[in-house]
Amino acid sequence: xxxxxxxxxxxxxxxxxxxxxxxxxxxxLEDLEFKxxxxxxxxxxxxxxRNRTLCKRFGQDWFTEDIGAAVLAVYHKPYKGEFVxxxxxxxxxxxxxxxxxxxxxxxxxxxxxxxxxxxxxLWYRNGAEYLVFDGETCKDVVPTIPNVVINRxxxxxxxxxxxxxxxxGAGFSNTFNGDxxxxxxxxxxxxxxxxxxxxxxxxxxxxxxxxxxxxxxxGVVTFSTAPAKGQNNVVITAYKSSKEEREKxxxxxxxxxxxxxxxxxxxxxxxxxxxxxISEVLDPAYFPADSDFTVSNxxxxxxxFGEQYDILCVFLERSIYGLSxxxxxxxxxxxxxxxxxxxxxxMPGTIQLIENxxxxxxxxxxxxxxxxxxIENERNVQPISRNIRGNALRPGLLQEDGLKxxxxxxxxxxxxxxxxxxxxxxxxxxxxxxxSGETDADAARLSWWRFDNIHGVGFCEDDGTLYIVRxxxxxxxxxxxxxxxxxxxxxxxxxxxxxxxxxxxxxxxxCWITARADTASRIRIKYITENEPNGEYDTEDIRxxxxxxxxxxxxxxxxTVINFAKSFRRKxxxxxxxxxxxxxxxxxxxxxxxxxxxxxxxxxxxxxKS
Numbered sequence: 001x002x003x004x005x006x007x008x009x010x011x012x013x014x015x016x017x018x019x020x021x022x023x024x025x026x027x028x029l030e031d032l033e034f035k036x037x038x039x040x041x042x043x044x045x046x047x048x049x050r051n052r053t054l055c056k057r058f059g060q061d062w063f064t065e066d067i068g069a070a071v072l073a074v075y076h077k078p079y080k081g082e083f084v085x086x087x088x089x090x091x092x093x094x095x096x097x098x099x100x101x102x103x104x105x106x107x108x109x110x111x112x113x114x115x116x117x118x119x120x121x122l123w124y125r126n127g128a129e130y131l132v133f134d135g136e137t138c139k140d141v142v143p144t145i146p147n148v149v150i151n152r153x154x155x156x157x158x159x160x161x162x163x164x165x166x167x168x169g170a171g172f173s174n175t176f177n178g179d180x181x182x183x184x185x186x187x188x189x190x191x192x193x194x195x196x197x198x199x200x201x202x203x204x205x206x207x208x209x210x211x212x213x214x215x216x217x218x219g220v221v222t223f224s225t226a227p228a229k230g231q232n233n234v235v236i237t238a239y240k241s242s243k244e245e246r247e248k249x250x251x252x253x254x255x256x257x258x259x260x261x262x263x264x265x266x267x268x269x270x271x272x273x274x275x276x277x278i279s280e281v282l283d284p285a286y287f288p289a290d291s292d293f294t295v296s297n298x299x300x301x302x303x304x305f306g307e308q309y310d311i312l313c314v315f316l317e318r319s320i321y322g323l324s325x326x327x328x329x330x331x332x333x334x335x336x337x338x339x340x341x342x343x344x345x346x347m348p349g350t351i352q353l354i355e356n357x358x359x360x361x362x363x364x365x366x367x368x369x370x371x372x373x374x375i376e377n378e379r380n381v382q383p384i385s386r387n388i389r390g391n392a393l394r395p396g397l398l399q400e401d402g403l404k405x406x407x408x409x410x411x412x413x414x415x416x417x418x419x420x421x422x423x424x425x426x427x428x429x430x431x432x433x434x435x436s437g438e439t440d441a442d443a444a445r446l447s448w449w450r451f452d453n454i455h456g457v458g459f460c461e462d463d464g465t466l467y468i469v470r471x472x473x474x475x476x477x478x479x480x481x482x483x484x485x486x487x488x489x490x491x492x493x494x495x496x497x498x499x500x501x502x503x504x505x506x507x508x509x510x511c512w513i514t515a516r517a518d519t520a521s522r523i524r525i526k527y528i529t530e531n532e533p534n535g536e537y538d539t540e541d542i543r544x545x546x547x548x549x550x551x552x553x554x555x556x557x558x559x560t561v562i563n564f565a566k567s568f569r570r571k572x573x574x575x576x577x578x579x580x581x582x583x584x585x586x587x588x589x590x591x592x593x594x595x596x597x598x599x600x601x602x603x604x605x606x607x608x609k610s
Contacts, residue, residue: 018497018602023595024430026048026431026449031444037495043583045450048425048427053516057488058478059483060454060477060484064094067087067101071471072110079135081096082094084104086113091108091138113253119282130168130249132284144280146162146288148163149174151232152176153179154179155186164291167249167277167288167292175234176233176234178201183222187219190219192239197214198237199211199212199235201223211223214238247271249277253270253348255305256306256312259281265278267323269305270304274302275293293336295321295336300319306352308370311323313358314336317345318344320338321339323335343365343368347361347404347406352408354433358370359415366389367384367397367426368382368383382443397424402420409459409461409466411461427447428446431446433446454468456470481592485589486589489587490587491585496580497600503608504605505606507603512599516596517565519592521543522542523593525582526584530577540570
């Protein structure tokens with residue numbers, strides 16, 4: 001047990017020191033300001049902890065000219081040397097230098113969708129179209145035509161069922177054993193479409209009107225000449241569309257790869273129901289009729305997928321299901337189980353795999369992580385956005401407009417969550433999530449930062465550079481301190497401190513702010529106390545000049561050059577205060593606000609009598 005601190009009140013009171021040398025705790029909107037940890041902040045904007053220093057975030061600049069239409073979706077990295085975008089009614093590619101825009105397809109519906117790389121091709125679905133792009137040609141997906149029966153007799157009385165009908169398309173084939181005498185062949189379906197029927201007899205192709213006729217009502221194909229006797233020597237391809245079945249597949253907005261040892265199938269969902277569909281092996285153009293799984297007994301929609309270890313998680317608004325795969329008796333088998341019946345995801349653009357754990361958000365609780373895929377673990381879903389959820393007095397993530405349109409990325413050990421022109425960034429490199437069973441404490445340790453002026457609909461990354469698509473253009477993040485040629489307003493507030501003595505008034509004598517010297521900085525200082533909650537500015541800003549080499553700018557130049565980190569002293573001289581804090585600000589073009597440590601000296605003034 002430590003000794004009780006006593007505080008004499010005579011003139012020679014000892015001088016005490018408060019110091020914080022790792023300002024990496026980030027934003028905390030949950031706790032009362034004077035209850036925050038020393039390294040946390042009640043108000044920080046456009047700053048983060050990078051290279052072991054508190055500094056301004058990346059700047060932004062235009063990467064492309066106006067491409068003519070608002071960008072609705074972007075693939076998250078270059079595909080075959082180009083960025084791929086859906087903008088307005090067009091699918092476009094942009095060269096990696098941002099100078100060349102190429103039109104790949106027109107006539108698209110103006111609603112955003114999602115890309116999926118599979119089999120070396122890029123597949124895109126937006127709830128209205130289903131496209132495939134191979135780097136040269138972008139076209140509508142042509143549905144695979146399945147062979148639904150073999151060894152079928154001409155009258156249709158016998159046969160062996162094989163593949164299921166393709167929900168995506170109208171085409172199907174029947175394979176018959178010719179008997180040398182029959183000319184009429186009965187198909188497995190009646191009420192055929194008007195699309196021309198074709199057949200192959202042996203190696204000879206026969207088309208409708210030239211060797212065969214069709215009774216579409218009864219589904220009977222009649223040959224002019226009876227096919228020869230043989231086994232599976234007559235293949236007839238016909239068409240019967242089901243608009244309802246096709247739309248169930250086309251309207252699916254989200255996709256993932258899963259199954260087998262190498263994720264050999266495509267799983268799709270998000271058509272307004274809790275049903276998802278699994279493609280045939282290595283064929284995203286074929287969704288068999290028996291490939292659907294309904295994971296809930298209500299009308300909840302699916303909002304996305306995420307794979308954690310060997311489980312594909314299916315996210316509904318208020319629940320999570322797990323799809324598992326096994327191989328037995330020469331066939332693959334899928335099964336589903338409820339992972340969590342209470343917490344789900346209704347913000348589909350927020351799903352990411354972070355350090356082998358899925359992270360996502362919903363509009364009613366914020367951000368979560370999946371610590372286990374086992375249903376037996378009743379606490380397998382844990383909240384991680386405690387510090388930024390916000391409330392009516394201190395707005396945060398859950399008070400933002402348009403939460404369902406949020407989007408995210410994982411870049412340089414940070415989870416970026418963007419909504420309503422702001423980014424909430426979890427620095428999991430500084431504060432990785434560690435599950436201890438103490439839900440609130442586990443989340444309180446996480447380092448979150450908030451940026452503004454981050455607008456767009458999606459991120460993409462190329463060779464260590466992050467881009468965002470915004471309005472009609474692409475934007476590049478870069479290591480400068482400007483947004484589109486203008487200043488980035490940033491601030492950092494040190495939490496109000498009582499220095500561990502709630503029953504004493506104090507006199508704050510000096511403050512020392514240590515700044516790096518490798519970037520031009522200017523820091524405006526405001527002193528905050530309980531008597532001056534709006535603060536009082538110091539009369540002298542801290543100015544760190546730029547060196548005369550490496551990106552020299554006259555507007556940041558001073559004749560005195562600092563080669564190493566330096567501590568700048570200021571004298572607040574705040575007397576007889578309970579609480580004290582600092583607000584550091586910068587709103588100047590080309591200037592950083594680089595801070596590596598804050599130190600204060602203070603002495604006791606007098607004990608407060610009850």
